[in-house]
Amino acid sequence: MDGFDGKRAYEQVAKQVSFGPRPAGSAALGQLQNYMETELKSYGCAVETDSFSADTPAGRLPMKNIVVKIPGEKPGIILLGTHYDTKRLENFVGADDGGSSTGVMLEIARVLCGQKQARKYAVWIAFFDGEEAVNKEWVDPDNRYGSREMAARLAVNGDLSKVRAFLLADIVGGRTPHFKRDGESTGWLKDMVWGVAERLGYGNVFVKEKTNFGGDDHYSFTARHVPSADIMDLDPADVPYWHTPEDTMDKISAKSLAIVGHTILESVKELQQK
Ligand SMILES: [Zn+2]
Numbered sequence: 087m088d089g090f091d092g093k094r095a096y097e098q099v100a101k102q103v104s105f106g107p108r109p110a111g112s113a114a115l116g117q118l119q120n121y122m123e124t125e126l127k128s129y130g131c132a133v134e135t136d137s138f139s140a141d142t143p144a145g146r147l148p149m150k151n152i153v154v155k156i157p158g159e160k161p162g163i164i165l166l167g168t169h170y171d172t173k174r175l176e177n178f179v180g181a182d183d184g185g186s187s188t189g190v191m192l193e194i195a196r197v198l199c200g201q202k203q204a205r206k207y208a209v210w211i212a213f214f215d216g217e218e219a220v221n222k223e224w225v226d227p228d229n230r231y232g233s234r235e236m237a238a239r240l241a242v243n244g245d246l247s248k249v250r251a252f253l254l255a256d257i258v259g260g261r262t263p264h265f266k267r268d269g270e271s272t273g274w275l276k277d278m279v280w281g282v283a284e285r286l287g288y289g290n291v292f293v294k295e296k297t298n299f300g301g302d303d304h305y306s307f308t309a310r311h312v313p314s315a316d317i318m319d320l321d322p323a324d325v326p327y328w329h330t331p332e333d334t335m336d337k338i339s340a341k342s343l344a345i346v347g348h349t350i351l352e353s354v355k356e357l358q359q360k
Pocket of ligand 1: 173329
């Protein structure tokens with residue numbers, strides 16, 4: 087598993103859920119932000135934050151992206167991402183949607199920030215605020231507030247052209263995960279990640295079937311021509327609890343989190359060779 091501990095990732099999901107519903111701009115999300123920053127620093131990660139305000143259907147909301155930056159020796163960035171806000175719905179705690187991928191990325195940060203050997207390219211891990219639409223329906227521009235902010239900022243400061251690949255995870259913690267190949271993700275990067283998963287014995291999880299999600303944080307980067315791939319399970323057969331109050335801890339599997347974490351860590355290794 088390359089040092090990735092599925093049980094630790096699971097505990098990170100439980101910790102997030104313990105803060106309750108965490109929509110953008112909420113006090114609970116502020117508590118989670120403080121927790122994540124403290125936790126990431128305890129791993130030895132260099133942590134940068136970008137606080138901004140976003141105009142939403144609910145008015146202007148304070149939001150914050152949190153980015154771990156692990157340096158590399160050559161110019162080039164391998165970007166990983168997750169959103170940590172939860173959908174604005176009553177009694178919605180987002181164990182899988184918001185919690186699972188953030189648990190995976192916190193655990194990946196623990197592993198990578200703990201490795202002392204030099205690496206070729208930098209690895210950045212972005213924790214996005216405001217992925218969820220404030221309104222019930224997902225209609226641009228009411229979604230992806232955090233990833234849009236980060237992509238725009240990187241375009242302005244010149245770092246965007248250094249991003250060699252962006253791997254996004256979202257809704258990855260269910261008990262019967264099937265990650266289909268998303269039509270908006272970049273071909274060679276999908277081939278690479280799904281090939282890595284197959285080699286690791288996860289071909290029954292990273293399946294060959296195709297799908298179209300209709301939107302996620304990678305759109306903020308594909309729109310700017312950054313090679314991107316989204317690992318997500320939105321199949322109603324697997325996640326009937328999606329965007330309902332039933333998205334709770336009992337839906338989460340430590341094994342699924344480990345499969346995703348392992349696949350991403352191996353994919354990062356492969357991207358370091360390119
Ligand atoms: Zn969602």
